[in-house]
Amino acid sequence: MSKRIVESYKRKLDTEEGYLTKHGARLRIALCYPNTHAVGMANLGLHTMYELFNKIPEVSCERVFLPDEFEMREYEKSRTPLLSLETQTPVKNFDVVAFSISFETDYLNMARMLQMSQIPVWSKDRNHFHPLVVMGGAASFLNPEPIADFTDIIAVGEGEILAFQLVDAIVENETKEEILLSLARIGRGFYVPSLYDVIYNDDKTVFDYVPKETGVPKRVGRALAAANPKEGTLRRAIKRGETEVVEFLMNQDTFAPSTAVWSPKAEMGDRLLIEISRGCSQGCRFCWAGYNYYPPRVVPARDILAKASEWRGKTNKIGLVSTAVCDHPEISTILSELRKMEYRISVSSLRLDQISEELLDALVESNDQQIAVAPETGSDRLRRVINKNLTNDEIVDICGAVFDRGMLTIKLYLMVGLPTETYEDLEEMIVLVERIKDRMLEAGKKFGRAGKIIPSLNGLVPKPNTPFQWDAVCDEKELKNRLKWVSKNLAKIPNVEVRAMSARIAHEQALFSSGDRTIAKVIEAAARLKGNLNDALRETGIDAAFHTSRNRSYEEFLPWTIVDSGLSFEFLKTEHEKSQAALSSKPCPAVEKCTTCGVCPTTWLADAPIGLVQLQSLRTPRVSLVNA
Numbered sequence: 001m002s003k004r005i006v007e008s009y010k011r012k013l014d015t016e017e018g019y020l021t022k023h024g025a026r027l028r029i030a031l032c033y034p035n036t037h038a039v040g041m042a043n044l045g046l047h048t049m050y051e052l053f054n055k056i057p058e059v060s061c062e063r064v065f066l067p068d069e070f071e072m073r074e075y076e077k078s079r080t081p082l083l084s085l086e087t088q089t090p091v092k093n094f095d096v097v098a099f100s101i102s103f104e105t106d107y108l109n110m111a112r113m114l115q116m117s118q119i120p121v122w123s124k125d126r127n128h129f130h131p132l133v134v135m136g137g138a139a140s141f142l143n144p145e146p147i148a149d150f151t152d153i154i155a156v157g158e159g160e161i162l163a164f165q166l167v168d169a170i171v172e173n174e175t176k177e178e179i180l181l182s183l184a185r186i187g188r189g190f191y192v193p194s195l196y197d198v199i200y201n202d203d204k205t206v207f208d209y210v211p212k213e214t215g216v217p218k219r220v221g222r223a224l225a226a227a228n229p230k231e232g233t234l235r236r237a238i239k240r241g242e243t244e245v246v247e248f249l250m251n252q253d254t255f256a257p258s259t260a261v262w263s264p265k266a267e268m269g270d271r272l273l274i275e276i277s278r279g280c281s282q283g284c285r286f287c288w289a290g291y292n293y294y295p296p297r298v299v300p301a302r303d304i305l306a307k308a309s310e311w312r313g314k315t316n317k318i319g320l321v322s323t324a325v326c327d328h329p330e331i332s333t334i335l336s337e338l339r340k341m342e343y344r345i346s347v348s349s350l351r352l353d354q355i356s357e358e359l360l361d362a363l364v365e366s367n368d369q370q371i372a373v374a375p376e377t378g379s380d381r382l383r384r385v386i387n388k389n390l391t392n393d394e395i396v397d398i399c400g401a402v403f404d405r406g407m408l409t410i411k412l413y414l415m416v417g418l419p420t421e422t423y424e425d426l427e428e429m430i431v432l433v434e435r436i437k438d439r440m441l442e443a444g445k446k447f448g449r450a451g452k453i454i455p456s457l458n459g460l461v462p463k464p465n466t467p468f469q470w471d472a473v474c475d476e477k478e479l480k481n482r483l484k485w486v487s488k489n490l491a492k493i494p495n496v497e498v499r500a501m502s503a504r505i506a507h508e509q510a511l512f513s514s515g516d517r518t519i520a521k522v523i524e525a526a527a528r529l530k531g532n533l534n535d536a537l538r539e540t541g542i543d544a545a546f547h548t549s550r551n552r553s554y555e556e557f558l559p560w561t562i563v564d565s566g567l568s569f570e571f572l573k574t575e576h577e578k579s580q581a582a583l584s585s586k587p588c589p590a591v592e593k594c595t596t597c598g599v600c601p602t603t604w605l606a607d608a609p610i611g612l613v614q615l616q617s618l619r620t621p622r623v624s625l626v627n628a
């Protein structure tokens with residue numbers, strides 16, 4: 001074992017507070033984040049799972065990261081097997097190796113970390129002496145198929161409920177076979193890939209998944225943490241003054257994921273990160289996070305403020321994590337109370353249509369982050385295609401409100417390669433950026449300086465479980481040309497600094513998000529070949545275009561539908577058809593009886609204990625709420 005690696009890990013621990021080393025635990029879990037410590041410690045999912053696992057008395061959970069550059073050299077030189085951070089124990093000596101994966105592009109690092117741990121990458125090559133390999137995190141309900149053959153158990157859904165079920169099954173069963181079968185038979189939340197035969201058609205598309213054992217479901221339902229109030233339900237109750245209902249909704253045993261380990265040297269490590277809501281109601285058709293966290297739920301203000309008050313002695317910086325910060329029904333209270341506590345506030349993302357004066361004031365006052373907004377495109381027609389219901393005029397006005405507060409630099413997220421996009425649409429993008437720049441210069445006169453517009457161009461990657469799941473990614477050469485054309489024309493505008501993603505990266509992402517089980521071979525080879533995807537594709541003979549550049553028919557069995565997101569086929573198909581016709585849809589209302597997308601009647605209400613079913617009527621007495 002390399003002393004230099006151990007010393008490097010100890011130096012990291014010296015900068016941290018709040019990590020745990022539990023001795024004599026019955027079950028040792030290595031919680032692996034497939035990226036470096038600096039990146040991983042900014043991930044709230046990792047903090048949450050660390051806290052949840054360590055709350056269980058039988059469990060000791062330690063973190064494992066992809067080594068940074070210096071450590072990687074040491075690992076390679078000394079052939080040391082990958083070690084945990086807390087006690088520098090070889091990962092292969094743990095009972096469970098649990099990967100928390102938020103981005104499918106990190107699948108490569110998962111294979112790499114297994115190889116570095118000297119644990120066989122393929123689940124079929126592991127026996128009872130090897131740790132159980134578990135995968136969870138947002139990517140698990142996007143499309144876990146590309147890493148299905150590496151993994152014993154895929155936790156499909158939200159960790160707040162799955163962590164406990166997983167540990168119970170491991171502790172209560174004797175053999176690996178019994179653990180896998182008992183979890184698979186729950187029918188919701190745990191997908192065991194080895195318990196399915198995948199049958200392919202002659203044209204290599206998937207025909208079906210056939211369970212190998214009785215009691216194993218045909219499709220595995222996503223498990224949702226049902227305790228937090230639905231955003232729409234809470235908003236309506238507050239608006240109508242239904243105090244009893246509001247009280248009821250606030251009094252649940254809600255989850256409020258937040259920083260568990262204070263790690264000021266990591267990215268965002270000098271601030272308290274706290275999730276204020278999960279999911280977004282708008283239904284932008286390209287947005288995987290929006291659809292896959294339906295229905296949108298919130299953390300009540302008082303839980304957020306209690307955590308903020310607890311942490312104020314340590315930091316004056318707070319990061320509010322949410323896909324739609326301003327949708328929180330209590331955002332005004334949250335912001336004003338945090339400002340009273342003299343917190344410098346930053347947010348993970350800003351939805352343009354919801355930016356409030358209050359939030360802008362708080363962000364300006366904090367002076368802690370660059371404002372980034374997402375017009376996505378410059379064409380009002382294309383915005384209807386993607387169901388982002390904003391016009392160019394509204395976008396210029398919103399940017400103006402930012403500039404008028406003296407924040408003269410703004411980042412714009414824009415996408416190229418959207419379905420039905422033409423060069424006229426791209427020309428409109430140039431015009432929009434020019435208008436925003438003019439508005440910035442106009443506001444700049446008041447402050448005697450000029451700012452900068454930073455368009456960030458990305459190629460659209462159609463994601464599973466969204467209405468675009470049937471669409472091909474824009475052809476690589478064509479996407480490259482479009483990105484180049486837009487970049488060139490934007491670069492001609494003064495005070496504009498363009499950043500563009502390469503078409504290659506978009507295609508790599510598409511392969512990992514839309515691939516089937518056969519992609520595991522490419523990932524394993526690429527991990528062995530130091531990340532060289534082209535060589536891996538050559539070695540395995542896999543045709544990437546088959547997975548990325550083909551429009552799929554509604555009849556095709558989509559590999560990721562082995563995991564049932566709860567979104568109905570009819571809903572996604574209708575949204576897809578509406579996108580082709582540039583027709584927009586209404587947002588998710590998140591009320592009790594809605595069945596529009598299919599999530600509430602299936603994954604939500606079916607799993608919620610009786611007392612957590614949320615009613616809204618003011619006239620409903622409290623006793624009925626509990627017994628509904």
Ligand code: SF4
Nearest residue numbers: 295588590594597600
């Ligand atoms: S069923 Fe209705 S309320 Fe529930 S997530 Fe879907 S659109 Fe929202």
